[in-house]
Amino acid sequence: MKPVVGTLAIIGFGLIGSSIARAVRSSGAARRIVACDGSAAARQTIRRLKLADRIVSNPVEAVTGADMVVICTPVSAYARIARTIGRHLKRGAILTDAGSVKRAAIDHLAPHVPAHAHLVPAHPIAGTENSGPESGFAELFKGRWWIVTPPPGTSKAAVATVESLWRRLGSRVTRMTPQHHDRVLAITSHVPHLIAYTIVNTASDLESTLQTEVFRYSASGFRDFTRVAASSPIMWRDIFLANKDAVLEMLGRLYEDIALMQKAIRHDEGATLQRLFTKARRIRRGVVAQKQD
Amino acid sequence: MKPVVGTLAIIGFGLIGSSIARAVRSSGAARRIVACDGSAAARQTIRRLKLADRIVSNPVEAVTGADMVVICTPVSAYARIARTIGRHLKRGAILTDAGSVKRAAIDHLAPHVPAHAHLVPAHPIAGTENSGPESGFAELFKGRWWIVTPPPGTSKAAVATVESLWRRLGSRVTRMTPQHHDRVLAITSHVPHLIAYTIVNTASDLESTLQTEVFRYSASGFRDFTRVAASSPIMWRDIFLANKDAVLEMLGRLYEDIALMQKAIRHDEGATLQRLFTKARRIRRGVVAQKQD
Numbered sequence: 179m180k181p182v183v184g185t186l187a188i189i190g191f192g193l194i195g196s197s198i199a200r201a202v203r204s205s206g207a208a209r210r211i212v213a214c215d216g217s218a219a220a221r222q223t224i225r226r227l228k229l230a231d232r233i234v235s236n237p238v239e240a241v242t243g244a245d246m247v248v249i250c251t252p253v254s255a256y257a258r259i260a261r262t263i264g265r266h267l268k269r270g271a272i273l274t275d276a277g278s279v280k281r282a283a284i285d286h287l288a289p290h291v292p293a294h295a296h297l298v299p300a301h302p303i304a305g306t307e308n309s310g311p312e313s314g315f316a317e318l319f320k321g322r323w324w325i326v327t328p329p330p331g332t333s334k335a336a337v338a339t340v341e342s343l344w345r346r347l348g349s350r351v352t353r354m355t356p357q358h359h360d361r362v363l364a365i366t367s368h369v370p371h372l373i374a375y376t377i378v379n380t381a382s383d384l385e386s387t388l389q390t391e392v393f394r395y396s397a398s399g400f401r402d403f404t405r406v407a408a409s410s411p412i413m414w415r416d417i418f419l420a421n422k423d424a425v426l427e428m429l430g431r432l433y434e435d436i437a438l439m440q441k442a443i444r445h446d447e448g449a450t451l452q453r454l455f456t457k458a459r460r461i462r463r464g465v466v467a468q469k470q471d
Numbered sequence: 472m473k474p475v476v477g478t479l480a481i482i483g484f485g486l487i488g489s490s491i492a493r494a495v496r497s498s499g500a501a502r503r504i505v506a507c508d509g510s511a512a513a514r515q516t517i518r519r520l521k522l523a524d525r526i527v528s529n530p531v532e533a534v535t536g537a538d539m540v541v542i543c544t545p546v547s548a549y550a551r552i553a554r555t556i557g558r559h560l561k562r563g564a565i566l567t568d569a570g571s572v573k574r575a576a577i578d579h580l581a582p583h584v585p586a587h588a589h590l591v592p593a594h595p596i597a598g599t600e601n602s603g604p605e606s607g608f609a610e611l612f613k614g615r616w617w618i619v620t621p622p623p624g625t626s627k628a629a630v631a632t633v634e635s636l637w638r639r640l641g642s643r644v645t646r647m648t649p650q651h652h653d654r655v656l657a658i659t660s661h662v663p664h665l666i667a668y669t670i671v672n673t674a675s676d677l678e679s680t681l682q683t684e685v686f687r688y689s690a691s692g693f694r695d696f697t698r699v700a701a702s703s704p705i706m707w708r709d710i711f712l713a714n715k716d717a718v719l720e721m722l723g724r725l726y727e728d729i730a731l732m733q734k735a736i737r738h739d740e741g742a743t744l745q746r747l748f749t750k751a752r753r754i755r756r757g758v759v760a761q762k763q764d
Contacts, residue, residue, distance in 0.1 A: 254741075303688045303690050304690055305690075307755075322690055323687060323688055323690070325688070361681065362681060362684045362685070362688055363688070365673070365674050365677065365681070365685060365693075366674065366684075366685050366688050366689055366692065366693040367688075367692040367693060368692075369670065370670060370692040370693055370695070370696050371692050372729075372732055372736075373666055373670065373729070374692075374751075375732070375747060375748050375751045376725065376728045376729050376732050376747075377662065377663060377666065377725060377728075378751040378754050378755070379728055379747055379750055379751050379754070380658070380721070380724050380725045380728045381658050381659065381754070382750065382751075382754045383724070383728075384658065384724075388654065388655060388658070391655045391659075392655070392658060392659050393754075393757040393758050393760070394616060395596045395616055395618070395655055395656070395659050395660075396659055396758045397596045397597055397598075397615050397616070399659065399660040399661075399663040399664050399667075399699055400658075400659040400660060400663055400758070401758050402663070402695050402696075402698065402699055403663050403695075404751075404754060404755040404758045405695065405755065406692055406695055407748075407751040407752065407754070407755055408751075408752050408755035408756075409748075409752075411744075411745050411748035411749045411752060412745060414744070414748050415741050415744040415745040415748060416741075418736045418744055419736070419739055419741055419744070422736055422737070422739070425736060426733065426736060426737060428673070429729070429733055431673050431676070432669065432670060432673045433729075435669045435670075435672055435673045435676075436665075436666070436669050436722070436726075439665055439668070439669050440719065440722055443711045443712070443715055443718060443719060444715070444719060446712055446715070448547075448708050448709075448712055451704075451707070451708040451711055451712070452704050452705060452708040454668060454669075454672055455668050455700075455702075455704035455707050455708060456704045457672055457675065458667075458668045458671040458672050458675075458697075458700040458701075459700065459701050459702075459704060461671050461672070461674070461675050461686075461697060461700070462600075462671070462697040462698065462700055462701035463701075464686040465686050465689045465693070465694050465697045467686070
């Protein structure tokens, strides 16, 4: 199959960036991959694993001559990167990203994208708890959703190119407004991660005998939470700060529902508990039916 | 290897009961397995899968002549079963169980165990979100912990027999007081399940557009919660009612920690968030080091 883009520059070469590189390679979706990462250790790994045709530390070098640029760094680095690369984007170049919050992504990127280039923000709903270029794999996006959130007036051709690229990696593609994206992700991803982080810390604050036991007996449900809580602390710090409103709203809703459960336990309301648990189980079946597990 | 027990009766043949049967079979830990389940459909599955030497619906028939009896039903059935089988336990028989709460288990079972038999309550820290006799597998207990909580004065020989049996299935065995067990499980298992159930329901109460999307984009963290929330509603209802005090205590601690996170987000305290997330990540490493993942 013909490549979708000529030169693809990937800025930030962690789990997502390196998985994109691997998937693009194995599907022949780009003619050439330029990897950019600020960490010397990461660049060495990229070199060792031969994940790119060219490896640079400077984003300006990365984007010069690139047909498409994908930013795969934590969101807090977006503004700095956009300010640095903006005027070096070539005519017709497409700037996209893989960040977990889309309103903030646009706020940080849009002001620095010149009129002759195109901003097409996007977010792949895929990941693992691992970080770094060695943790990526080509199949990460297979069958997963890639949400594209183009601002009004974005070039249709540019959006189509981005969508073709992600489809080539085996993803399903959908469009949303950035606002809607941020609410959906607040409840499906951000609040669950917040709770997972919290519950792991609550357990670790127990008396020290209990603490060892928490690790030892984690096969009882706890380990699923620790798995989620193993994700990159910096990436998650950025997500919560950048999606504050939606996260606080969803957390408020969750609080109300926990209070209901708590009250049912306190008052021995077995029927209420059973009803709530049965409802949750039905929803699990919905997730399985959507083949996202 | 020599069998650890002669006739083993398993009452309640779901995920745990049927996994015990499979593991006992494949390790030759008992000479004979008697399966007891109140559901005709379950009995048919047991027959089809040839999981036991004898299959009965009446617990009295199951325990008559049994050297060891393992109760693997939800905790709410314990008192009724114990009342029914108590005086039919043979001289020297051992009654054990696999329930997730141990104080309540002892409260329900102990009064009905005759002086000529031995009560050795226990709990395997292993499971999946699936239920029913077809969901079990022989390897479920391999490398997992089996917590034994014998009341003071329990026959040392009876405890040793129970421990040998579970070791034969590949488990590691440890002892605890029932009180301590219930606190450890409250934080490692019961509260995580409570939160998982709740968050799944919170998501399902959103406006209906959002709801479909919650399923669709569940690969973002949500699906791990739905997996936990897929467990048996009746079993979990019983657990929360039977371990109310410890669950409410641990939930109170969790609330305080969620409030800290919430405040850090509201006030844009990135450093606090990063510190809390980094701490949680370290704990994940502890779980991995304990080989429970």
